[in-house]
Amino acid sequence: MKLAIASGKGGTGKTTLSVALAQVADRPVQLLDCDVEEPNSHLFFEQAATDCEIVxxxxxxxxxxxxxxxxxxxxxxxxxxxxxxxxxxxxxxxxxxxxxxxxxxxxxxxxxxxxxRIGVIRKARHGKIDLFSGVLDVGLAMSPPLIRALKRHQNDETLILLDCPPGTSCPLSTTIQDADMVLLITEPTPFGLHDLEIAVETVRQLKRPIAVIINRSDLGDNSVTNYCRRERIPVLLQLPYEKRVAVAYSRGEGLLDALPGLETQLEIVLQHAEKLYRESLS
Structure with a gap:
């Protein structure tokens, strides 16, 4: 399954959740950091890239x-x-x-x-996780060709997690156009709802199945959950604000370092995402 983790805006916790989902998977995983203008998935791993490909x-x-x-x-x-x-x-x-x-x-x-030359693809292995990070050269604005080059490394025999660029423009469309499922990360605020609505419209134009995770779910209102209910979009997980996550993030540690008890819930998210994808095929 190719699972794209996306958001209509930056700062929603998309990369943090992408890394955590890769860590809890029960099989080999390819984690592709497609946010090539500012890749940061590698910050959660100790081992540096072992290979570099010029694009x-x-x-x-x-x-x-x-x-x-x-x-x-x-x-x-x-x-x-x-x-x-x-x-x-x-x-x-x-x-x-x-x-x-x-x-x-x-x-x-x-x-x-x-x-x-437009950039490089950095490769590293972290146990069962193969991490591929696209890095666009400074001063260049055309990221889709680098994202397409990055996606050529996809191995359909593994679980593929696509850490998407923020927003809803061409970089996102390039990343999710062949995804089996798109998981949108949002927050329960007016800005979060506004950008979620645009992201949902974009994903639906590409005819991809959608599910939602609400991060910092206890800091806003019910507008996002009400919207998802109206649009019949499943909410797979709601994560309340937790200061320990912010402290861990500042140290370069991941979500599961701060909240190891979250592992089971994230495993269920992956299971539900795959079930929703299978149902979309029928």
Whole structure:
């Protein structure tokens, strides 16, 4: 099963729960940290990465000797990465999605492609957990290609946990588009409910089954539980605020270090998530 752990906003406890779920699983686990702009799952493990893979994407290069500035490439590009001026064709690399279409439509064979580094994938093994962390290079904004490269390491014979990027934009969609189940982490506040509603809409557009975990469940109101009831979204777990978790987190320790008695409840969460996925297939 591919279980994506996501949230409509940052700071809800998504990574903390992703690591804890990996730790309680009763089988080999792949934990993929897809928050490539700020990966932090590795902070909960003592062993450093043992392998590092450089990720590149093809970027167009324009031969000014051949370019006739006809505008075909700029007209084709849906992302406005090419500006065709009377005497120059300008490439905005930050907007390029590396689709290769400009090279194909150029009638003068003036566009080639060059590989450009966008980040790395760090790999480490922690007992039964294989951790893969994508790290986007500083200054780059296009994270989906790195997320896709990271997901190519998925082994369908194991339990796969996807620690998603926060928010509901392209990085999240890229991460969850082939997930079997999406577990949304939220908190019972107006901001939490607002971002949960947007996240639910996004996940439903991709036709993925949804369940919810409410973190710090005793600090807000009942708006999130009422919303989930109206939308028929199962709430698999409610975690009250616990100062020991915050203290442990500040020391680089995980959820189960602070609350070892939570292990059974998290095991049940995994069981329910898999059951909901099976039911969605019927």
């Amino acid at each position: 590149t994407v093809p970027v167009p290069r324009i031969d000014e000797q051949r370019c006739q500035h006809c505008g075909a490439c700029g007209e084709f590009c849906a992302f406005n990465a090419l500006a065709c001026l009377p005497t120059e064709t300008v490439l905005f690399e930050g907007l390029c999605h590396s689709c290769g279409g400009c090279r194909l439509v150029c009638p003068h064979d003036a566009i080639s492609e060059q590989q450009q």
